[in-house]
Amino acid sequence: MNIGTLARDKDYLLETVLFAGKLLLENGAETSRVEDTMERMIRHAIGDSRPTSDYTYVTVNGIFVKLNSGGSQFQRIDKRQYDLNKICGINQISRDFAAGRISLQNMRHRLFAIERDVCKLKLWHKFICTACLSGSIILLFGGSFVDVPAAIFAGLVSYFIHTWLTRALHAPFLPEYGAALLGGMAGYIAFTYRGVHLDLIMMGAVAPLVPGIAITNAIRDMMARHYISGMIVAIEALFTASALGAGIASASYLFLR
Incomplete structure (x- = not known):
């Protein structure tokens, strides 16, 4: 092994790698990316130079990780959101670890820092982005x-209601x-007050919510031959x-009947 004294504990290594995979999956990364990132971490930690290995298995709702020398862990994933900044941060941490620039312990601390990081985008920023998207859809389709x-x-209106209902209902x-x-x-x-193309206005209403x-x-998961995860995400979408x-x-129906 080429990892430090603290990281010689297999459970510590597995917990750290599993935690990285959990953060990736919870923040919207595709399962193929999660699996590849975790594999690279483990291969570097134990000194495995093979280009491919089978230390991890990732699905939409769970992560399995094991070492050939013994030890395995499982993490269930119950929530998912989309935070590309966190995904980019975890990918950079993985690259730094694989390149030997940081230790396993330091990687773990940085992962916890990413977990504690909250989105700095204020609600009114999101409303501005929503307005730009809904308005541009009209012009994009010739309105x-x-x-x-x-x-x-x-x-x-739709974005505000979706934000409120998501917090209130906790139901898909x-x-x-x-x-x-x-x-x-x-x-x-x-x-009815001032409009020309009702169909395009309706498209603008739901544009911010399209998955x-x-x-x-x-698509990326199925192209990477992760068919089960790809189909599950496709069905959800x-x-x-x-x-x-x-x-x-x-x-x-309510307005046009």
Whole structure:
């Protein structure tokens, strides 16, 4: 082994690597990335020079890690969010460790620092980004500048409702449905006041909630032959998109019947 005295404990090594994988998976990394990062950490720690190995197995809801010399651990994953800054930070820590620039103990401390780090993006920053996205969708699909304020209003309503329902319900798909429903209603009200293309305004209402990262991760996982994880994430994204569609359909039924 080429790791320090404290890291000679197999459990310490496994716990540190498992913790890194947990942070990656909880913050939106695809399972193939999580598995590759953990493998590189273990190979460097034990001095394994093989290009491929089988120390880890990662799914959407759990991580298994073991050493050939004995010892294994499992970590269940119950929550997922999307924080690309944390993923980039963990990847940099992994590269520093694999290059020998930091010790295992130092890597563990830096991982805990990343876990404690909170998103510095304020809510009004997110609202500005939401407004830019919802408004630009109108122009991207050939709409009129007249529809932009209505789309921005509908997008802001749906994003606010989604944020509130996610904190209040702690249930999958219901926040997406409720946000699309109320966002669609707001879009229709704005359309009756001043609008030209109702369909584009509805697109602007749900644009901030489209599960783009989940769809991308599903494709990347399946291309990396992680078919089970890829299909699970794809199905989750499909249900999310269906909830958004059902919310918009419900809003249209209420106003257009």
